[in-house]
Amino acid sequence: xxxxxxVCPLCGCLCDDLELIVERNEVISTKNACAxxxxxxxxxxxxxxxxxxxxxxxxxxxxxxxxxxIISKADYxxxxxxxxxxxxxxxxxxxxxxxxxxxxxxxSSICHGPTVLGVQMMGEVTCTLGTIMNQADLVVFWGSxxxxxxxxHLTRYSLTPRGLFTPxxxxxxxxxxxxxxxxxxxxxxxxxxQLKPGTDFEALSSLRALIKGxxxxxxxxxxxxxxxxKSCEFGALLFGQGLTMSNGKNMNVNAALALVRDLNQxxxxxxxxxxxxxxxxxxxxxxxxxxxYPFAIDFSLGYPRYGPGEFSVVDLLSxxxxxxxxxxxxxxxxxxxxxxxxxxxxxxxxxxxxxxxxTSEIARVVIPTARAGISAEGTAYRMDGxxxxxxxxxxxxxxxxxxxxxxxxxxxxDGRSKDS
Amino acid sequence: xxxxxSFLSGPVIVIVGFILITGRTLRxxxxxxxxxxxxxxxIEVTTVELSEHSMKKLGLREGDKVRIKSAHGSxxxxxxxxxxxxxxAFMSCGYRxxxxxxxDTEGTGMPSSKGIMVEITRETEEEDEV
Numbered sequence: 001x002x003x004x005x006x007v008c009p010l011c012g013c014l015c016d017d018l019e020l021i022v023e024r025n026e027v028i029s030t031k032n033a034c035a036x037x038x039x040x041x042x043x044x045x046x047x048x049x050x051x052x053x054x055x056x057x058x059x060x061x062x063x064x065x066x067x068x069x070i071i072s073k074a075d076y077x078x079x080x081x082x083x084x085x086x087x088x089x090x091x092x093x094x095x096x097x098x099x100x101x102x103x104x105x106x107x108s109s110i111c112h113g114p115t116v117l118g119v120q121m122m123g124e125v126t127c128t129l130g131t132i133m134n135q136a137d138l139v140v141f142w143g144s145x146x147x148x149x150x151x152x153h154l155t156r157y158s159l160t161p162r163g164l165f166t167p168x169x170x171x172x173x174x175x176x177x178x179x180x181x182x183x184x185x186x187x188x189x190x191x192x193x194q195l196k197p198g199t200d201f202e203a204l205s206s207l208r209a210l211i212k213g214x215x216x217x218x219x220x221x222x223x224x225x226x227x228x229x230k231s232c233e234f235g236a237l238l239f240g241q242g243l244t245m246s247n248g249k250n251m252n253v254n255a256a257l258a259l260v261r262d263l264n265q266x267x268x269x270x271x272x273x274x275x276x277x278x279x280x281x282x283x284x285x286x287x288x289x290x291x292x293y294p295f296a297i298d299f300s301l302g303y304p305r306y307g308p309g310e311f312s313v314v315d316l317l318s319x320x321x322x323x324x325x326x327x328x329x330x331x332x333x334x335x336x337x338x339x340x341x342x343x344x345x346x347x348x349x350x351x352x353x354x355x356x357x358x359t360s361e362i363a364r365v366v367i368p369t370a371r372a373g374i375s376a377e378g379t380a381y382r383m384d385g386x387x388x389x390x391x392x393x394x395x396x397x398x399x400x401x402x403x404x405x406x407x408x409x410x411x412x413x414d415g416r417s418k419d420s
Numbered sequence: 421x422x423x424x425x426s427f428l429s430g431p432v433i434v435i436v437g438f439i440l441i442t443g444r445t446l447r448x449x450x451x452x453x454x455x456x457x458x459x460x461x462x463i464e465v466t467t468v469e470l471s472e473h474s475m476k477k478l479g480l481r482e483g484d485k486v487r488i489k490s491a492h493g494s495x496x497x498x499x500x501x502x503x504x505x506x507x508x509a510f511m512s513c514g515y516r517x518x519x520x521x522x523x524d525t526e527g528t529g530m531p532s533s534k535g536i537m538v539e540i541t542r543e544t545e546e547e548d549e550v
Contacts, residue, residue, distance in 0.1 A: 039450035047455030109529035117528060149444040180441060181510060182503045197439045197508060198535045241443070245533040249526065276444075296529050312529030334456060334515045337531045339492060339523040358456055358515060 003393045008037045009084070009373025012275035012383030013129075013150050013157070025394050034151035041374075044394070047356045049368035060398060063367045067326070067350045068411035070365065074324035074348075076300060077102035080313050081330025083111075083277035086378020086390055089401035090279070090286040093328060096409050098291075098299045103322065106283035107276075107330055108295040109312040114244040115273045116284060116294050117308060118253030125260050127236070127270040128384045129156075134163030135268070138232035140176045140225075142256065143200065143242015144274045147184035153274070154188070158238065165234075174232070176225065178203070179242060191228075193221050198247040204255035211262050235269040241276075275383035278373070282381035314340045325349045328401060329372070331357035352404055354396075367404055370396030378402070436477060438470075438509040440490070440520065440536040448512040456515075465514025466495075468540070469502035474509075478542055485543035490536050493519040496543055509540060 006018040019031035020041060027041040051060045071077055079097040082090050083106050090106075097104035108116065132139065139158045146153040154160060154175075162169040177189040178200075186192040195203055206218050210226035229235055237260050243252040256271060263269035275281050284294040291297050291304035296312040298305045309315055313332065316322050317340040325344055333341045334357065344362060351363040354371040370376040375396035379387050399407075451460035468488060470480070480486065486499050488509070495516050504510060511517040513533070520538060521531050 035446055036449040039453045043453040046453060047457070105529075110531065110533075113529045145443065148446045148449070151446070181505070181508060184446075194505070196505075197441060242534065244530060245442075246535050247532065249528050249530050249532075308529035309525050309527035312525060314523050314525050314529065314531050318523035331456070334518070335513070336518060337492070337521040337523045337533075338515075338519045339521075340531075341518070356455065 003391065005391075006393060007373060007380070007388055007390050008033065009278045009371070009380065009390055010037050010040055011150050011278055012281060013153055014278055014380055014382040014388050015152050015156060016388055020393055022393060027394070036151060044371070044374065049351075049353055049356045049360055049366055051368055052360070052363075052366040054364060060367060063365050064404060064407050065411070067365050067367060068408055068415065070348045070350060071100060071324055071326060071408065072412050072415045074100060074102065076322050077324040077326060078313065078316055078322040079104040079326045079328070080332065081107060081328040082283045083107040083280035083330065084372070085329040085401045086279060086372040086376065086380055087282045087286050087387075088378055089328065089372065089405055090283050091290060092402055092405035092409060094287060094290040096326075096405060096412070097297070098304075099409060099412055101300050101302065103296075103298045103300070103311045103316055104287070105296050105311065105313045105316075106280060106287065107335070108280050108284055109308065110314065110336065111241060111276050111280060112244055112273045113295055113308055113312065114250035115253050117250035118257055121250075122254050122257040122261070124257050125264055125270050126272060126384070128386055129158070129272075129382065131270070132236045132272075133157050133161045133166070135165050135234040136236045137166065137172060138174045138176070138228065138235040140178065140229070140235065140237045141185055141189075141274075142178045142237060142239040143180075143246070144238055144240025145179070145183040145185045146238075146274065147188070149240070149276065150274055154185075158236065159188070174228065176228070191221075191225070193225060200243055200246055200252045201248040201255050204252065204259050208255070208259050208262055211259070211266065229263055229269065230266040232267055232269075235263065235267065237269065237271045238274055239271070240274040272384055279380035281383055281385055282379070282387075285381050285385070317341065317343045320346075323347055326352070327359050327363070328352045328405070329354075331359045333358040333362060352401055354398070368398045369404055370398050370400045372401060376400035376402070436474060436540055437507075438474070438538050438540055439507055440488070440509045440511060440517075440538045441534045442511050442513050442517045442521075442536075443534070445512045448514065461514075463498070465512045465516045466497050467500050467512065468497040469500050469504060469510040470540070471504045471506045471508070472501055473506045474540075475499060475501055478540065480542060487541045487543045488520060488538050490520040490522075490538045492522040495519050509538065
């Protein structure tokens with residue numbers, strides 16, 4: 001069977017033009033998929049999770065009951081992950097964290113959390129990827145390597161496509177890469193500016209000074225970049241974790257946001273983060289609707305409190321402040337610093353995930369689910385905040401993340417009713 | 421920095437300080453879907469990229485094993501040549517690199533996953549697999 005206009009639930013590009021050929025409930029070929037996406041679709045069954053309690057295979061109902069039992073007795077549980085699931089599951093996870101008086105965080109805190117902090121301080125001049133495609137004649141990738149991390153970004157949105165005011169496509173567009181190392185993306189650029197590691201803030205601040213007309217003694221390449229940014233018709237600064245993970249973190253992002261704000265005194269310029277997981281933007285959105293805050297949220301006092309550095313996953317785990325961890329569609333054992341993730345094997349960890357992971361290996365309970373965007377419908381938010389409906393193309397023997405979270409929420413409420 | 425021991429007191433071990441950058445690679449992203457236990461994924465997240473100049477300085481060839489130490493941990497890795505500045509080392513994001521990253525988030529929630537000061541030496545112990 002052929003499925004058209006399938007949305008790829010992998011990275012923040014959320015490409016919605018994929019074609020899949022499915023036979024016997026398995027994807028056998030893909031069209032329009034990048035290398036990352038193709039690898040995902042063709043290996044969907046490579047490492048599937050099984051329902052486990054204490055490492056022993058059992059039924060999924062027993063796993064859910066066990067999870068309800070553990071989580072109901074927790075003093076201060078952490079609900080974490082959620083960037084690789086759909087927004088209904090994210091909403092239900094917030095409800096659960098509030099019900100339990102625990103903390104909730106998404107992988108946003110270890111990718112573009114500093115971006116959120118920067119935006120909250122500075123505001124942002126933003127646009128959609130469609131605007132970049134239709135209008136941008138200059139794209140600057142700063143600390144970002146789209147060829148490796150978002151392989152179709154350049155061809156669908158930012159570099160080669162022809163748009164309403166960009167009829168010449170690549171020929172009418174300049175691409176600049178600013179990075180600490182040469183990458184596959186920098187090789188495609190018209191100009192590559194190589195910074196010394198940890199000097200992004202200085203470079204961005206220098207550009208701001210140049211754009212304001214200050215005469216400073218600086219690398220001529222930065223002077224030329226400033227002139228190019230000022231003189232374009234519509235520019236876009238697309239930044240990655242080169243800014244958020246490097247020394248300075250949110251202050252680097254502040255400097256980039258301020259630069260783009262200043263550029264708008266001369267021309268049109270917008271800034272967008274290159275978000276990684278396909279629905280990490282959705283996690284920020286849903287958490288904000290529900291609580292007022294985008295990540296690192298605590299409910300222990302009965303109302304939401306915001307605390308990056310206090311209620312964020314790395315801090316909670318490294319300070320050993322939680323006694324149960326419910327991990328949804330994420331693999332913190334693999335993706336967090338070992339000083340933090342090692343604590344997950346000391347406490348009761350429950351994993352809800354379609355796939356086996358390093359976290360499911362140490363978890364007390366593993367609940368396999370239908371993968372959102374492939375075996376379950378839902379909504380996800382593209383990196384520019386545009387919501388896109390995910391399709392179901394394969395059947396799964398397991399319930400969706402949302403259905404499992406509903407059962408857990410109902411189980412906790414029922415348990416409390418019986419106790420009272 | 422660079423220092424050596426006299427050959428009279430044992431093998432010469434050159435230690436060079438690097439700034440470790442972690443990031444995504446296409447190979448890491450594609451092998452991820454084969455499972456994190458797969459050889460492809462394991463090898464990719466266990467590989468450190470160094471400049472030709474640094475490899476020469478450390479007496480390394482592609483595929484040699486190195487020991488990487490930071491203030492937070494120590495790992496073995498396989499080295500690969502790359503077009504990097506001589507002071508920079510690069511590793512794919514993954515469980516191996518995360519052993520070198522500290523948990524201090526400086527009040528942001530974000531650990532410092534890029535720009536980690538590390539020392540790299542040629543690995544002399546052969547018994548353990550990387």
